[in-house]
Amino acid sequence: MLELFQITGSCSFAARAALEEAGAEYTTVDVHPRRRDDAPSFSAANPLQRVPALRDGDEAVYETGAVLLYLVERLPGQTLGPAQGEPGRGELMRWVTWLSNTLHGAFQPLTNPQFLTDDPAGHEGISRKGWQKLDAHGRYLEAELAGRPWCLGEEFSVADIYLYMLKGWENYSDDYILGGAGLAAHYERVGARPAIARTRELDDLDERLIRYHPELRGGKSIV
Ligand SMILES: N[C@@H](CCC(=O)N[C@@H](CS)C(=O)NCC(=O)O)C(=O)O
Structure with missing residues (x-):
């Protein structure tokens, strides 16, 4: 049985949404964000103690x-994207890699400038540069999605799930919008899928991916 280590409403959302899309059987372990040693099996699944982490028998x-690409292989034919040897596989790997190594990390200067300098006076400049980078990523995404419903064209995949989650993170800011009309329409399309709506409910998130109950994770108090 697949076992997902998660913190509801965090980036483990993407992994859970993929499991839901595939109709997979899985269990979850709710990690306490400030007491990550509470679940001893968590460190075994990820020595960095970050979510998402997935256990699949002996595989971590x-x-x-x-995790997303692993699930494409592990759950073939379940709308998560092309497997090895199928058309579109290279494009899927390119999308997921770009989302992971470029767009995902691009939020850090905005959400956590204190991780990049000890000097509080530097936070504003770091955030400003962060917005500029994100603007450029938004323009790139608009061009990539032009005339296609999903990242890979006609085929839905885990890339759409990952992009959906990262686009949703714009809502941590009051007025920032990543990309333009194309990306907004993509966000609506992904968000309307039953499995994605179900994952939002499971993760206690509204349509902007904001927690309904910020004080809870997995239904339990984090205080
Ligand atoms: N590069 C990692 C980042 C994972 C990560 O930072 N996860 C956050 C949630 S979005 C986490 O585990 N936070 C818990 C913490 O830092 O205490 C990935 O793509 O999975």
Whole structure:
């Protein structure tokens, strides 16, 4: 049985959404964000103690992009994207890698400038540069999605799930919008899928991916 280590409403959302899309059987372990040693099996699944982490028998997979690509292989024919040897496989790998190594990390200067400098006076400049980078990523995404419903064209995949989650993170800011009309329409399309709506419910998230109950994770108090 697949076992997902998660913190509801965090980037483990993408992994859970993929499991839901595939109709997979899985169990979850709710990690306490500030007491990550509470679940001893968590460190075994990911020594970095970050979510998502996935256990599949003797196999342990972590890093959002790796977990998503692993699930494509593990759950073939379940709308998660082309498997090895199928058309579109290279494009899928390119999308997931870009989302993982470029767009995912691009939020850090905005959400956590304190991780990049000890000097509080530097936070504003770091955030400003962060917005500029994100603007450029938004323009790139608009061009990539032009005239296609999904990242891979006509085929839905885990890339759409990952992009959906990252686009949703714009809502951590009051007024920032990543990309333009194309990306907004993509967000609506992905968000309307029953499995994605179900994952939002399971993760206690509204349509903007904001937690209904910020004080809870997995239904339990995090205080
Ligand atoms: N590069 C990692 C980042 C994982 C990560 O930072 N996860 C966050 C949630 S979005 C986490 O585990 N936070 C818990 C913490 O830092 O205490 C990935 O793509 O999976």
